[in-house]
Amino acid sequence: MRNTQRSQKIAFFFLFLATLLIVVPVGLIVVIIIQKGLPAINWQFLSDIPRQGMRSGGIFPAIIGTFYLVFGAIVFALPIGLLAAIYLSEYAKDNMLNRIIKLAIVNLSGVPSVVYGLFGLALFVVFFKFGASILSGSLTLGIMILPIIITTSREALESVPQSFREVSLSLGASKWQTIRQIVLPNAIPGILTGTILGLGRAAGETAPILFTVAAFYLPRLPKSIFDQAMALPYHLYVISTQVPNVDEKVRYGTALVLLVLVLFMNLVAIIIRYNFRKKKKW
Amino acid sequence: MVIFNAKNLNIWFGQIQALRNVSIEIESNEILSIIGPSNSGKTSFLRMLNRLNDLNPGFKMSGWLEFAKEDIRKIDIESLRKRVGMVFALPLPLPLSIFDNIAYGVKMHGERNRRKISSIVEHSLKQAYLWDEVKDRLGVSAFKLSGGQQQRLCIARTLAVNPEVILFDEPCSGLDPISTAKVEEAMLKLKKDYTIVLVTNNVKQAARVGDRTAFFLSGELVELDRTEKIFTAPRDQRTDGYIRGKFG
Numbered sequence: 001m002r003n004t005q006r007s008q009k010i011a012f013f014f015l016f017l018a019t020l021l022i023v024v025p026v027g028l029i030v031v032i033i034i035q036k037g038l039p040a041i042n043w044q045f046l047s048d049i050p051r052q053g054m055r056s057g058g059i060f061p062a063i064i065g066t067f068y069l070v071f072g073a074i075v076f077a078l079p080i081g082l083l084a085a086i087y088l089s090e091y092a093k094d095n096m097l098n099r100i101i102k103l104a105i106v107n108l109s110g111v112p113s114v115v116y117g118l119f120g121l122a123l124f125v126v127f128f129k130f131g132a133s134i135l136s137g138s139l140t141l142g143i144m145i146l147p148i149i150i151t152t153s154r155e156a157l158e159s160v161p162q163s164f165r166e167v168s169l170s171l172g173a174s175k176w177q178t179i180r181q182i183v184l185p186n187a188i189p190g191i192l193t194g195t196i197l198g199l200g201r202a203a204g205e206t207a208p209i210l211f212t213v214a215a216f217y218l219p220r221l222p223k224s225i226f227d228q229a230m231a232l233p234y235h236l237y238v239i240s241t242q243v244p245n246v247d248e249k250v251r252y253g254t255a256l257v258l259l260v261l262v263l264f265m266n267l268v269a270i271i272i273r274y275n276f277r278k279k280k281k282w
Numbered sequence: 283m284v285i286f287n288a289k290n291l292n293i294w295f296g297q298i299q300a301l302r303n304v305s306i307e308i309e310s311n312e313i314l315s316i317i318g319p320s321n322s323g324k325t326s327f328l329r330m331l332n333r334l335n336d337l338n339p340g341f342k343m344s345g346w347l348e349f350a351k352e353d354i355r356k357i358d359i360e361s362l363r364k365r366v367g368m369v370f371a372l373p374l375p376l377p378l379s380i381f382d383n384i385a386y387g388v389k390m391h392g393e394r395n396r397r398k399i400s401s402i403v404e405h406s407l408k409q410a411y412l413w414d415e416v417k418d419r420l421g422v423s424a425f426k427l428s429g430g431q432q433q434r435l436c437i438a439r440t441l442a443v444n445p446e447v448i449l450f451d452e453p454c455s456g457l458d459p460i461s462t463a464k465v466e467e468a469m470l471k472l473k474k475d476y477t478i479v480l481v482t483n484n485v486k487q488a489a490r491v492g493d494r495t496a497f498f499l500s501g502e503l504v505e506l507d508r509t510e511k512i513f514t515a516p517r518d519q520r521t522d523g524y525i526r527g528k529f530g
Contacts, residue, residue: 167370167374174360
C-alpha cells in the first residue's frame, strides 16, 4: 500500500518536472525578449522606415510586409485547404489511393520550410515569372501552411457526430445541404484552430520568404502585390547577422514586435473560436 | 394498399450478412411492430426502407424492395427520405433551437415563406403533443429539453416534412415509462394519417401499439401476423420462446 503511494508520488514528481522543463524556457525567452526589447519600442520605432543602414529609425515596412504576407497566405490557403478537407472527409471513398493522399498531406507539414522556399523560387518566381514579390511569397507561405489547415480541418469535420448527418439526411436533406448546414457550422472552431496554427507559422518563417519576396533593405512600402517587401523574420535575421553594430535593443525590439504580432493574430482567432464554441450545444 | 414490398431481400455489411431472404409486405395506415433480439436484423431492415444503410461503406443488397410500386433504388433518394421519415433510438436534436429543429427539413426542401414555416412548426409540435410545453421558448436550444421532450421534438421534426411513412427505431429505449406512454399515445393517433413501422426491444410495447407484429431472428423473418395472434397463438416455437422471455 505504501509502496503504491510512493511510486505515485514519484510519478507525479517527474510529470511535474517535465511540464516545468517546457514552461520555464518558454517563459524565460518571453521575459528576456520583453526586458531587452521594450526600451526600443516607441512610436517612431513602430511607424518609421529604417534609417542609417537599419541601425536606427523604425521597422514599419517590415511590419506591413509581414501583415501582407500572412494575409495573402491565408486568403490563398484557407479556401483551398477547406475545400480539400471537405472532399477528403465527406466525399472521398476509403480506399488505398485516398489513404495515401491523406498520409502524404500529414507528412507534408513536416517538410523543412527551406524546401518550400526553393519550391516557391522555382515555381512562382521563375516559372510563372512573378519575380520576387508579395504574390510569390504569399503563395509559397500558403502552400507551406496548406497541410496544417487541411489536416486540422479534416479532423474538425470528422469530429462532428455521424448521428447529426444521419438525422439531416433522414429528413431528406441532400448531402451538400447536410455539409453546409450541419457539418461545417459545427466544425468551425476546429477549422479556426488550424488557421491559428497556420497564421503563426506563416508569420514566423524566414526560409520560405528568403528567395521569394524578402527585401534586404527597402525603406518604403510596397505598392502592389508584384513588389518586394520587407518582413519581420527576415529583417531580424539581417540586423542580427548581416549588419554590423546594430544596437541590441533594436534587435530585441524587432523580435518583440514579431512576437506580439503573432500573439495578437492568434488572440483574434481564439476570440472568434471562443464565440463559436459557446454556441456549440452538444 | 401495400406501400412497401420486399421479396427475397438479402443485405450484407462487408462480409456479414444482416438480412436473409426477407419477404414482407407493409400495408399503408398500419402500425407494424418488429421485434427480435439484438443482432436479429430488425434495425438493418428498418434502415433499408429509407436507404440509410447506403451510408455504410460495405453495404450490398440483393433481392427486391419497392416503395409505392417503385423500385426503391430508382427513387430519388432525397424525395424517398422526405416521404419516409425516421425517428431514431436516442433523442437526436440537431444543435439548433427548438424552432429551427422543426423548420430544418422544411427549409431544406425549399420553403422560404416564414409564416408558412411557423404554422408548420406549430402544427407539427401539436401533433407530437409538445406544443403546450415549448410554445413560450421556441428560440432556446433543443438540448435544454428533457429526454422525453427531445424525442417528441424528433417526432415533430419528422412530421414537419409531411412524410407518408414514419420509421421508429426503438424510440423509447432511453425513456422513462411516462415519456414512453406519451410517445406511444402519439403513435396511435398518427396511425390515422401515416404508416408506421416500429422496431422495438420491448415486447409489451409491440403488443400495445402494433396492428401486426413481425418477429426477426438472425436476419430472417420468422413470423408475421396480427398482433393478437402472435401474442396468443404463435405458429413458430421460436416466436413463442422469445415472447415468453425464454431467450433474447
